[in-house]
Amino acid sequence: MTVSLTLDNVSAHYGSTKVLEDLSLHVGEGELVSLLGSSGCGKTTTLRLVAGFLQPTAGTIRLGERDLTRLPAHARNIGLVFQTYALFPHLSVRDNVAFGLKQRGVGRRERIRRADDMIARVGLEALADRHPANLSGGQRQRVALARALVIEPPLLMFDEPLSNLDAKLRVDMRVEIRRLQQANGTTAVYVTHDQEEAFSISDRVAIMNAGRIMQLDTPEVLYSKPANAFVADFVGFENMLKMRVVAEAGDAVRAEMEGGATIDLPKDRFAVPGRDFLLAARPEGLLVVEGAGAGIPARLGLRTYLGRAYQYQCDTPGGTVTANGPLSMPMEQGTPVSLVPQPDQCCLLPVEA
Amino acid sequence: MQTRTHPLLVAFSVLVFFFLLSPLVIIVGSALSDTSYLTFPPQGLTLHWFQNIFEISAFRRTMITSFTLAVGGTALSMLIGIPAAYALARYRVEVPRFMGNVFVLPILIPEIVLGFSLMKSLATGMGLPITLSLLVGHALLVLPYCVRVVGASLNNFDFSIEEAAVSLGCTRTKAFFVAVLPNIQAGIIAGFILAFITSLNDVSVSIFLTGPGVSTLPIQLLAHMEQFFDPTIASVSVLLMFVTVAVMAIVERTLGLTFLTK
Ligand SMILES: Nc1ncnc2c1ncn2[C@@H]1O[C@H](COP(=O)(O)OP(=O)(O)OP(=O)(O)O)[C@@H](O)[C@H]1O
Ligand SMILES: [Mg+2]
Numbered sequence: 001m002t003v004s005l006t007l008d009n010v011s012a013h014y015g016s017t018k019v020l021e022d023l024s025l026h027v028g029e030g031e032l033v034s035l036l037g038s039s040g041c042g043k044t045t046t047l048r049l050v051a052g053f054l055q056p057t058a059g060t061i062r063l064g065e066r067d068l069t070r071l072p073a074h075a076r077n078i079g080l081v082f083q084t085y086a087l088f089p090h091l092s093v094r095d096n097v098a099f100g101l102k103q104r105g106v107g108r109r110e111r112i113r114r115a116d117d118m119i120a121r122v123g124l125e126a127l128a129d130r131h132p133a134n135l136s137g138g139q140r141q142r143v144a145l146a147r148a149l150v151i152e153p154p155l156l157m158f159d160e161p162l163s164n165l166d167a168k169l170r171v172d173m174r175v176e177i178r179r180l181q182q183a184n185g186t187t188a189v190y191v192t193h194d195q196e197e198a199f200s201i202s203d204r205v206a207i208m209n210a211g212r213i214m215q216l217d218t219p220e221v222l223y224s225k226p227a228n229a230f231v232a233d234f235v236g237f238e239n240m241l242k243m244r245v246v247a248e249a250g251d252a253v254r255a256e257m258e259g260g261a262t263i264d265l266p267k268d269r270f271a272v273p274g275r276d277f278l279l280a281a282r283p284e285g286l287l288v289v290e291g292a293g294a295g296i297p298a299r300l301g302l303r304t305y306l307g308r309a310y311q312y313q314c315d316t317p318g319g320t321v322t323a324n325g326p327l328s329m330p331m332e333q334g335t336p337v338s339l340v341p342q343p344d345q346c347c348l349l350p351v352e353a
Numbered sequence: 354m355q356t357r358t359h360p361l362l363v364a365f366s367v368l369v370f371f372f373l374l375s376p377l378v379i380i381v382g383s384a385l386s387d388t389s390y391l392t393f394p395p396q397g398l399t400l401h402w403f404q405n406i407f408e409i410s411a412f413r414r415t416m417i418t419s420f421t422l423a424v425g426g427t428a429l430s431m432l433i434g435i436p437a438a439y440a441l442a443r444y445r446v447e448v449p450r451f452m453g454n455v456f457v458l459p460i461l462i463p464e465i466v467l468g469f470s471l472m473k474s475l476a477t478g479m480g481l482p483i484t485l486s487l488l489v490g491h492a493l494l495v496l497p498y499c500v501r502v503v504g505a506s507l508n509n510f511d512f513s514i515e516e517a518a519v520s521l522g523c524t525r526t527k528a529f530f531v532a533v534l535p536n537i538q539a540g541i542i543a544g545f546i547l548a549f550i551t552s553l554n555d556v557s558v559s560i561f562l563t564g565p566g567v568s569t570l571p572i573q574l575l576a577h578m579e580q581f582f583d584p585t586i587a588s589v590s591v592l593l594m595f596v597t598v599a600v601m602a603i604v605e606r607t608l609g610l611t612f613l614t615k
């Protein structure tokens with residue numbers, strides 16, 4: 001059974017502080033959507049609302065056809081995986097996994113069989129009789145996963161499930177989570193503040209800030225076409241230059257930046273004559289060319305070595321920007337250069353009010 | 354590795370142990386003396402005075418009262434203390450800080466004041482029967498131990514475990530019993546024992562609440578002393594001490610005494 005999850009204009013408060021504001025989110029059947037954002041932006045709060053540990057002050061939450069908004073937490077049938085694993089310390093691995101089945105009135109033999117099956121699927125057959133205290137972090141995480149999966153919930157939710165593991169294990173486990181989620185076709189919400197983790201396993205990612213979703217899209221779109229300055233900055237468009245279109249010719253526009261320099265750019269929906277817009281560029285999206293040329297005039301500042309390239313702090317009339325230059329040709333501080341925006345590593349954004 | 358101990362430290366330790374232990378030695382010695390008055394060192398050795406405790410009916414009766422009161426009062430106190438400790442730990446953010454201290458008040462108030470005010474309110478004010486006011490009084494007296502010791506184990510408890518149980522289908526109430534309670538058992542047992550000992554040895558609250566026909570062992574001891582000055586007093590003291598030590602030994606063996614000092 002696969003269902004979709006819908007949050008409609010949901011708001012949440014802790015006491016009198018507003019934590020979520022008019023949040024709307026749709027997670028399709030069998031889809032994995034990540035909530036990505038910095039600490040305190042409301043990711044956990046969103047999960048707690050769906051899980052039923054917190055009541056929204058406005059809006060509705062639906063799982064398929066079912067309205068969850070007023071349903072008590074224990075009746076929601078949602079699989080949860082916690083950051084701290086939250087295994088029952090007094091129960092063996094087998095009893096931990098069988099716990100949900102027991103609550104559902106599954107008979108003893110049947111539930112042990114199903115728990116053992118699930119324990120085998122996460123590769124812990126040998127440890128079924130151990131207690132959580134005698135397991136490593138990765139093993140505990142697998143038990144937590146098995147415990148959430150065995151009840152075959154229509155929705156799985158993860159709250160930073162990998163943040164207590166070391167880097168290597170994190171990569172293995174996220175692949176494992178994705179594999180199990182896809183194998184069961186379970187709809188899933190995954191909370192993390194690790195961009196790579198979110199992008200690597202999600203169908204879509206919601207980038208959150210201060211209780212709002214700034215953009216919800218596939219990782220590919222987020223990475224190449226952020227919709228606003230916040231998301232652009234979040235996905236690595238470190239440089240933002242404010243510009244204004246001064247002339248238009250065919251498929252190109254001529255933009256003037258603060259300080260008076262002009263530059264030709266491909267036409268874009270935000271580059272409209274007479275309006276300000278932002279040119280957002282990754283460091284590798286600004287090609288450093290020696291001497292004056294077609295790009296943004298600049299003077300090289302501090303040079304750092306990145307391994308794959310040299311990185312320069314460049315002084316432009318519009319402020320300091322970061323740009324990468326080729327390894328084959330290190331350039332000295334003070335050299336006059338021009339920075340040529342590379343269309344596939346840059347994007348144009350509206351100036352926010 | 355060789356550790357060197359400062360001679361002064363040795364001297365202090367010896368003195369501390371001397372002052373702590375010598376009264377105990379004197380009590381045990383006097384209880385064994387084959388004389389009809391209290392004396393130390395004992396003259397002759399006999400267990401007669403221990404036998405005497407069980408022969409004097411007042412001692413027999415009050416011993417039963419004391420044990421029943423200690424168990425009942427502690428149980429009653431736990432019924433209030435466990436939910437209180439749970440609420441204080443679970444809603445740490447929401448519950449005002451001073452609420453935690455409210456439950457320690459019975460320790461902070463001078464015991465004699467506590468006893469007197471309990472007499473005024475329970476016995477004289479509400480007119481409760483003696484046994485009932487003793488029970489309520491003792492429950493109140495030991496409440497701080499219940500709340501604090503159970504609270505200590507709840508403070509280390511990860512409440513997402515409880516939420517995990519709820520997400521797997523338990524109601525909030527059931528989740529408390531199947532996910533929280535089994536994991537704070539050690540704290541409950543330790544709190545129970547500490548409270549039990551406190552109740553068993555209490556004088557200042559009991560003395561105000563006991564009355565005609567109903568008394569506790571320590572109070573009976575005082576009453577006995579006013580009339581007779583025989584070694585029975587010492588033997589009852591040794592008995593109380595022995596029970597306390599035995600209970601503490603059980604705690605030490607099962608949980609470790611460090612559990613109580615956390
Ligand atoms: N119990 C609470 N009482 C009051 N405020 C709270 C409570 N829990 C969270 N908050 C506040 O709500 C906001 C959102 O918290 P939330 O836990 O959802 O953030 P998060 O995105 O999960 O952050 P993190 O990445 O650190 O886990 C924060 O500003 C936080 O301080
Ligand atoms: Mg969180």
